[in-house]
Amino acid sequence: MRPSPAEIVRTLVAGRLPGLVHVAHRPGPHHARHVTDPDGRVLLLVGVVSDLAAALRPVRGGSDVPAVLDVLDLPPAAGAPSLGRAWVSGWAAPLHGDEARAAALDFAAVEPTGDLLDVGTRFRLFRFEVVEARWERAGSVRRIDPGAYAEAEPDPLHAAEGGLLAHLADQHADRMVGYLRRQLGLADGGPDAAPRVVRLDRYGMLVAYGRPGARRRARLTFPRPLTEPADLTRLLRPALVPRAGAPPARWLGRDPSTTPGVKRGPFLTP
Structure with missing residues (x-):
């Protein structure tokens, strides 16, 4: 969505x-x-x-x-x-x-x-x-x-969007990059620039990635619409603060428009 x-x-x-x-x-x-x-x-x-x-x-x-x-x-x-x-x-x-x-x-x-x-x-x-x-x-x-x-x-996240993005980038950069690479199927340490979240809304997040000069965007969807900024913290906690021995969390679903062979949707694309 x-x-x-x-x-x-x-x-x-x-x-x-x-x-x-x-x-x-x-x-x-x-x-x-x-x-x-x-x-x-x-x-x-x-x-x-x-x-x-x-x-x-x-x-x-x-x-x-x-x-x-x-x-x-x-x-x-x-x-x-x-x-x-x-x-x-x-x-x-x-x-x-x-x-x-x-x-x-x-x-x-x-x-x-x-x-x-x-x-x-x-x-x-x-x-x-x-x-x-x-x-x-x-x-x-x-x-x-x-x-x-x-x-x-x-959108209940819009007023807090800038602060949430800054928090992810400042406090959880390494874990977030690793998590986004797994979600997007990008190789660790590959030639692509580190993926980062550039927009948030109640339904999902927009991620920018790719080589400099050839940046791409993909949308990742949440399992349910968020109702407040604190919902994002609760959903991200398993990915950013994993329990010892726990497998990587995969609570985000990739938007169908970002999968290979499927035309990307128009939302927030150039």
Whole structure:
């Protein structure tokens, strides 16, 4: 298994990456602090005295304005491929009273900032339901069904991905290289550069290997989707900290798209 396009878009716009807001017929774009609530609706935390607040001010008696949130993935390590770019759009409206207080709790669950205490004075929350979603990758743009987007869940490893990769590289490099060589069928000490994990998600890991200048990528799948970063530690422990006399652990399954004679899948390939 691998993340669906809807899951990737939900992950990108969840609030862990910087976002830009484009408002129809207004100057921009505008940098914005944003998250998505459990239903996938976009929440914007906006200073009351800001260009974005002015752009989101309705005109001609309206109550909301068309807006687009634009988020570009930031790869967690050098040489790691990007997940691409996501755009989600809808009609942004300011929240007041109980709605604003409930939205502030949703915002804090993702990004606990003290500025939420000033919602209603120095800051205001805007919200829009996603009516259109698009995912761009490798020069191709794909439309995502809004219903599929709403039903998808952000990847639980994405926020911790950089730290997890750094930990594997810094603390378990030798054992991890040996384990990946066994999984990929690479000879120990062969001419290929040491394989390394370059991306992680709830379904598996992407590994880069091969000679310098001819690097290749293969995907290894987990036996079940992970629900939190700690799941990765529990799954990797048998491979990285083997018991005395225990055989090598093989809890990872190789993705069929990485086996000889089978076309590789499109996920995270150049």
